[in-house]
Amino acid sequence: MKKFALIIISFFVVIACQNKPQSNLNDMIAQKKIIAKQIDSLNKQLILLDKSIAKLDTTQSLQLVTTISLKPTIFKHFIAIQGFVGTDKNSIIKPEVSGTIKAVLVKESQHVNKGDALIKLDDTLIKDNIAEVKTQLALAVTTFNRQARLWEQKIGSEMQYLQAKANKESLDNKLATLKTQLSKSTITAPFSGTIDAIIPNVGELVSPVSPVIRLVNLDDVYVEADVSENYIGKIKKGDEAKVYFESLDKTFETKIAQVADFIDPNNRSFKVKIFINNQDQSLKPNLIATIKINDFTVNSAITLPSSIVQEDQKGNNFVYTLQQENKAYKVVKTLVVKGLSYNDYTYIQSGLTLNASVIEKGARGIKDGQIVSVLNQ
Known part of the structure; x- marks a missing residue:
């Protein structure tokens, strides 16, 4: 068809060249318009002839396409x-009392259980204080008991009795505090886990703001x-x-x-x-x-490969479907409303039914109304 059009154009060019040169530019422009109209008319006639030939010529090669069988599926978007x-x-363990590290009882990467001893602080001073307070408390208890008996017999003053009682209770509280400090001189695991890091070394002084061990479960x-x-x-x-x-x-x-x-x-x-x-x-x-x-x-969705959902110049999404006419298959441009896409598949909200035959392979090289051959039919 293109060769025929070129021949016609060449013919008119030759005719134009054989004529005398145009002295008037307007005449040349008018002649150009006439020739263009004639070429356009011939091209339209050629297109009509091609369509007529295509319908009658059963030996021509039709474009091959494949189709998708639609079925409801679960569509999930992530x-x-x-x-x-x-x-x-995941804890940084710190001591509750200040002291010098006497012994590290665990190693890094070691598994420990809740309550296991991890680090031992020097508790010599605390033990000495406990011994001293116990001695003082023993005397205070004896004094208090003596004053209590005298008070019951109405001998002695109330002030002496109250002073003995207060001294005993004060030493009781002091002893309890020292015992608590002694128990805190041993740092234990708050939960079962693995020793991830041991920060200080033996002999270093630590305080309640000093990290000593990272314990992770x-x-x-x-x-x-x-x-x-x-x-x-x-x-x-x-x-x-x-x-x-x-x-x-x-x-x-x-x-x-x-x-x-x-x-x-x-x-x-x-x-x-x-x-x-x-x-x-x-x-x-x-x-x-x-x-x-x-x-x-x-839960019940129509999905298509995202690659076959196209968009036209008006912004409409569409796919090509097949319509059977006698023994031939005709391409139909079908508008669809698409939803979300995930993993190369697109959810089709509307425009298709489950009995539609959607063209998959070959969809990019065809046009609406074209007669095609279906490979998987």
Whole structure:
């Protein structure tokens, strides 16, 4: 068809060249318009002839396409956010009393149980004080008992009795305080876990503000993440979640355990927490995780590969479907309303029924009304 059009153009050019040069520019422009109209008319006639030939020529090669059989499926959409591993049992242990470290009773990476002794502080001074107070208390008890008997016999003054009683009670309290300090000179594990770090050495002086041991229990950890406030109404406790650790190449399928009610004004987000069983101890505090949270689900949905959902110049989404006419298959441009997309599939909200034959392969090289050959029919 293009060759024929070029011949016609050449013919008119030759005729134009054989004529005398135009002295008037307007005449030349008018002649150009006439020739253009004639070419356009011939092209239209060629198009009509091609269509007529295509209908009559049964030997021409039709474009091959494949179709998709639609069936209802579960469509799930997930949002992906970044989170970090944490644990409620990750503690820096500090002594409750000041003292010099006498002995470190554990080693790093050692497992300990709740209540096990970890560090022993020098308790010599406290023991000496206890011995001294016990001696004073023994005398105070004897004095108090004597004054009590005299007071019962109306001998002696009330003041002497009260002074003896107060002295005894004061020494009782002092002894109890010293015994408490003595018990605190041994630093024990507040929970079962693993010794992650031992900070001071034997002989160093420590106080209640001095960190001495990091104790970690990784049996049960959680992943915490900040989620944009745009999802505040879409994410709730119990929603499905997938937690992926790239450094370990491990995925955990679990559920949202907690959804915060507070939106951080600094980053306009709220926190979600997911608990994970960590029996193999592979998850460590502050390990980065990618969390995929299910924020949208349709239990009976029509979905299509996202690659075959197209958009025309007017912004309408469409797919190509097949309409059988006698023994031929005709391409039909079908407008659809698409929803969310996930994992290269798009949820089709409307525009298709389950009995529709949607063109998959070959959809990019066809047009509305074209006759095609179906490979999988």
